[in-house]
Amino acid sequence: MIAAAYSTPSVLVFATSALLILAGAIGVIAVKNPVHAALCLILTLFGVAVAFVAQSADFLAAVQIIVYAGAIVVLFLFVIMFLGVDRREHIHFEPLVGQRAFAAVGVAITVGGLIALMAKSHWVSGATSVTTKLSSGGGNVRELGTAVFTTYLFAFEATAALLIIAVVGAVLLARRERPPSGEEA
């Protein structure tokens, strides 16, 4: 845990990703305009993608940019503009007295306890390389694909069903009820 044992580029990459992640996250919860919050969310997602690349999760970094920043945030922005809710929320108005203080205390206890527990147990414990080694040659995409289509095949098929259900549910939710044409309407 002593510094100077780590190469300067990896420290710089970590600092960059940490800056992007924390600045974006604080922006999401602090800005008043929902459009700005969505843009801050992109900042955080990009920082997480940088952290993924730094830890040799190349495929997940690409998916992070394409799916999260490309699809999910665009969906957020689309709904914000579709509903026209880009007016500002009164962020300093507090309907429940002491809500912020209780939330801050609860979050501090949770995060502090989490970090204390991890530090006590030497951060990472457990058996190494149970499924497949990370660097067995052939690249990250091939290894991840092999794991998803062999070990996790059932879960993969279940996500296919989940996505179909989500699409059908979204269409049903967003459908406008039309009065039956012609009959007593």
Place this chain on the structure above:
Amino acid sequence: MNVPAAWYLILAAGLFGIGAFGLLTRRSALIMFMCIELMLNAVNLTFVTFSRTLNDISGQAIVFFVMVVAAAEVTIGLGIVVSVFRRRSSTSVDELSELKG
């Protein structure tokens, strides 16, 4: 040598905390969804860190599934927000109080 896993784990814990605080304090349903995304990303970051440290691909495979579930969750959640907005002309969760005793 890469930076130790502890740095990334602390960063992810901080990101999770910020997301949880936002979820507990903001009242716009859209912002609350964004905070849930922050928390999911924090968990993804820990999974990737454990995957790197334990030299095991399973962590990354699980992150893949978390991303799929997050996409489905956002789709359904925003559908609910849109249909609530049609009725109430607001996305504030404080105004949804019909079930209050």
